[in-house]
Amino acid sequence: MRKGMESKYKETTFFGMFRISGPKLVFNFTLLNSLLLIGFIHYIFSGFELTDFNVYTPEIAKDLYNRISGMSASIFGIVIAALAVSMTIFNQKVLEPLEKTRLLHKFLFPFWYLVVLWGCVIIISTVAPYLYELGNIQPIYLTYLFLFELWLFIYAMFFAIKLTGLLIRLFLQNARVL
Numbered sequence: 001m002r003k004g005m006e007s008k009y010k011e012t013t014f015f016g017m018f019r020i021s022g023p024k025l026v027f028n029f030t031l032l033n034s035l036l037l038i039g040f041i042h043y044i045f046s047g048f049e050l051t052d053f054n055v056y057t058p059e060i061a062k063d064l065y066n067r068i069s070g071m072s073a074s075i076f077g078i079v080i081a082a083l084a085v086s087m088t089i090f091n092q093k094v095l096e097p098l099e100k101t102r103l104l105h106k107f108l109f110p111f112w113y114l115v116v117l118w119g120c121v122i123i124i125s126t127v128a129p130y131l132y133e134l135g136n137i138q139p140i141y142l143t144y145l146f147l148f149e150l151w152l153f154i155y156a157m158f159f160a161i162k163l164t165g166l167l168i169r170l171f172l173q174n175a176r177v178l
Helices: 003-011 014-021 029-045 058-089 092-100 103-134 139-177
Strands: none
Touching: 003 014, 014 103, 029 139, 058 103, 058 139, 092 103, 103 139
């Protein structure tokens, strides 16, 4: 593969697009707000005792894993559909200049990142209930996994809201070009 082609290919990989988009995509208000919200939820659930993790019984965790799994699978499909719709509506005249300046990479990568987030949520919420059945895992680790899953779900939800705002802005800008 020629050098130019190889560098173009690397720009289309997950980590290549992450480098183009930059860490600001991940480290932004959605990350901070999701951490604050999960801390607040834990604070309320634990009866205002930050160190009390006994409230997360296996029954509650399994029920929430089941609910999160279904919601996440639905949202996963919605994100893919939103990507398809946004690409068909986008002005074709603008795509080539956007690709040359790598702005198209910055537009598309948040979709890929969000699908990865929802995929992780789905995998964890599908596998985690079976970990309770094994019996050889310390309960505190299962509690940490549950809190991580809850945080990841909230983070992905906040990121989806951010992506919706990005789509609205881009559609408005696209309408101006027409």
